[in-house]
Amino acid sequence: MKIRLMILMCTAASCTWGGEPADSLARVAAPDEEFVRIPAKYVFQKMEKTARRSGEPALAAFKVDCQLPGFEDLRISVNMENLNLLDAIEAVAALAGGRVEYVTGSAVFKASDGSVAPAPEPVKAEPVAAPASRSKEKEAVVSFSDVDQALVFIDTGVGRGSGFVLNIGGKAYLVSNQHNFMGAAKIRLNTMGGDLLEPVSFEFCEDRDLVRLELSSEDAARVKVLSLASGNPAINQDIVVYGNSAGGNVATELKGKVLGVGPADIEVxxxxVSGNSGSPVLDSSGSVLAVATYITFELEFNDDDQRKQIYKGTRFDKARRYGVRIPDDGWKKADLRNFLNQTYRLVDAKHFLEATHILIEYWNANEDYEVQARQLLAAYSTRSNRVRRPYEFHYTETEQQLSMLVSLFKRNHEEFTAAVGDMDLSKQELAEIKRDYGKKSTSKVETLDNYIRTSMLSRMRRMQDGIADYDWMTRYMADAAEPLVEMAGELIRLLESSENPYERIKERL
Structure with a gap:
């Protein structure tokens, strides 16, 4: 149910208007968000903070006082896009089955008739209901209101992920994945209530994609601290995952079961999806079983591969989702800046390899890469700050290496193309190049082509050795470096197998 319907509901609600506070609220834009099955108390907190931070004098100490019965368990769905704060408050009152009064800088939510109102029943289009009692429903999964204050939204400027606060050895830690911090341009750790957390220390797990950041006693007192589940997870055990699905900056609820259990991972x-990385995988009591971490995608086999028939139609032929179990040991304290610097090396290496791959394909006359290559050549052959470069590097030396490679490639490629254009080769002479390359003295065109190839080849070998030989801080980083080593190897093989310039000359004649 979207904005129009909620405004109609608001008009039908019984309201008491309160002069200046109400007028001020009408001048403030509501949070531009859609809340789906979110605890009402969180929505109230969001509106309260928006009012206080609006700059309206009458709202400097604005409070939301909810006197509705069942308030703690109440969950609502509401879309506040394009609403002012007054309309948003009235819409929430209507959805909660009550009315709102404005008195002395406060919005007071009351039952419609001033008496004790029953907890709202589910509404078909917009669920507004107190969850069923877990004592009556043995298999019920923990509710959002039980854990919402333990959830953390992670924003690194290059991506968004999830985290949660967990008791480990009597201390409160923010737990998440290492990969959520890869290449971070900034780190903002927001609680469900909108507060920023400022951890006092950083630790990574040496052999798993996990990090934990210890919280100060002040931060720990402002959030809910979850507990680890005792014992091993069980197959078919009910679970629920709360987190920042798809980086949407709203918590979502994903229910399911445990499909598989291992010493380090569980399958659910x-x-x-992306953005859920770092979310807690909870059992029905709200204890943490694992950290949602990765997905493996469906297997691909050639048509004649017998394994294709073996896996066809099974769940192993589709995407599989995993959580990483939290170990007692294997944690190592580190300086967060040093950790991030290593992630920057991985990101920069990936960018360098991607850019070089584009140049190699363009050099080999692959039309699919022409637009990207021309953008790359234009961006890195000028010193103007107005030209936006396709890659952002953290290390100046890596960016300088790419700039030198691009400049060298551009100069030689332009000269090579011009020289080919001046050639008047017969089919026989072209065939001789194909057959006799390297056996006779080479022409200017062949010399230029070879120089382009060998300059890229030497840089690829250096890059591959640099990634492979680097002393990565964690096993996760070492694992993340392996595909880059393989990518460099593929580019090296491509360059080595492209020694003869016949096809490149032929394409440009």
Whole structure:
């Protein structure tokens, strides 16, 4: 149910208007968000903070006082896009089945008739209901209101992920994945209530994609601290995952079951996606079983591969979702800046390899890469700050290496193309190049082509050795470096197998 319907509901609600506070609220834009099955108390907190931070004098100490019965368990769905704060408050009152009065800088939510109102029943289009009692429903999964204050939204400027606060050895830690911090341009750790956390220390797990950041006693007192589940997870055990699905900056609820259990990982069928990385995988009591971490995608086989028939139609032929279990040991304290610097090396290496791959394909006359290559050549052959470069590097030396490579490639490629254009080769002479390359003295065109190839080849070999030989801080980083080493190897093989310039000359004649 979207904005129009909620405004109609608001008009039908019983309201008491309160002069200046109400007028001020009408001048303030509501949070531009859509809340789906979110605890009402969180929505109230969001509106309260928006009012206080609006700059309106009458709202400097604005409070939301909810006197509705069942308030702690109440969950609502509401879309506040394009609403002012007054309309948003009235809409929430209507959805909660009550009315609102404005008195002395406060919004007071009351039952419609001033008496004790029953907890709202589910509404078909917009669920507004107190969850069923877990004592009556043995298999019920923990509710959002039980854990919402333990959830953390992670924003690094290059991506968004999830985290949560957990008791480990009597201390409160923010737990998440290492990969959530890869290449971070900034780190903002927001609680569900909108507060910023400022951890006092940083630790990584040496052999798993996990980090934990210890919280100060002040921060720990402002959030809920979850507990680890005792014992091993069980197959078919009910679970629920709360986190920042798809980086949407709203918490979502994903229910499922445990499909598989291992010493380090568990497999689940909850629909975790990008952004859920770092979310807690909870059992029915709200204890933490694992950290939602990665997805493996469906297997691909050639048509004649017998394994294709073996896996066809099974769940192993589709995407599989995993959580990483939290170990007692294997944690190592580190300086966060040093950790981030290593992630920057991985990001920069990836960018360098991607850019070089584009140049190699363009050099080999692959039309699919022509637009990207021309953008790359234009961006890195000028010193103007107005030209936006396709890659952002953290290390100046890596960016300088790419700039030198691009400049060298551009100069030689332009000269090579011009020289080919001046050639008047017969089919026989072209065939001789194909057959006799390297056996006779080479022409200017062949010399230029070879120089382009060998300059890229030497840089690829240096890059591959640099990634492979680097002393990565964690096993996760070492694992993340392996595909880059392989990518460099593929580019090296491509360059080595492209020694003969016949096809490149032929394409440009």
């Amino acid at each position: 069928d909850a629909d975790i």
